[in-house]
Amino acid sequence: MTPPADAPVVAALGSPETAPQVARLAAREAAGHGRPLRLLHAFNWSAALEDPSVVGPRARAEELLEGAAATAGEAAPAVPVSGEIVEGAPVAVLVRRSESAFLVVIGDGGMARCGACIPADAPAVQLAARAGCPVLVVRPEPPPQGPVLVGVDGSRSSRTALAFAFGCAARRSARLLAVRVVEPPP
Known part of the structure; x- marks a missing residue:
């Protein structure tokens, strides 16, 4: 499925520590593809209700x-940037949004520090397995120089991945x- 010409790059903002990196890379990808950037934060009301003040988590x-929008504006000043706080579980929200996105950008959730393991329950893994568009996982440090790697199996979706x-x-x-x-064979 080809995304509409105005389909945005969606940046998944999880924590204050990873949001600047995610916003910066997402803005550059949006600029490179001529797409708008949509900053998205999934807000968990049940967790907010456990805080001494509901106002605090929403304000954060x-x-x-706001901080991610400023970072994105510095990285790619010509890219239109919008932001949204959506209630719900992050992976479920992002899977829904991926159906109308060009690309979803998400932090690695600490997987780069995990050594030889890739936790199947990590949000980036769950999103990559279920998303309706390509997913770019942002690592804390710049990726090593090397080729672009893609897995193919001959299916229609792998041909789409190969073209991307x-x-x-x-x-x-x-x-x-x-x-x-x-x-x-056995």
Whole structure:
């Protein structure tokens, strides 16, 4: 499915620690694709009700959006930026939004520090498995130099992923490495 021409890049703002990196990279991706940027924070009312004041968590969410918008504006001044606080569980909210997005950008949730493991319950993993558009996972440090890597299996969705990966590689003047994994016969 081809996204509409005005489909935004959606930046998932989780924590104040990762929001600037996510906003910066999402703004650059939006600029590179000629797309608007939509900053999104999923707000959990049940957790907010446990706080001494409901006003505090909501105010922190608004500050998070304002700071991320400023960071995005510095990274890509020509990109239109909007923000929204949405009630709900982050992964469920992002999966719904991915159906009308061009790209969703999310922090790695600490996976880069996990060594040899990739926790299946990490939000970035859950989103990547269920999203209706490509997902870009932001690491805390810049990625190492190397090719753009894409997994293919011959399905329609993998052909879509391959086309997206070709575009990413071309914009970065990088090589493209397509990998197909097959199980050996019993």
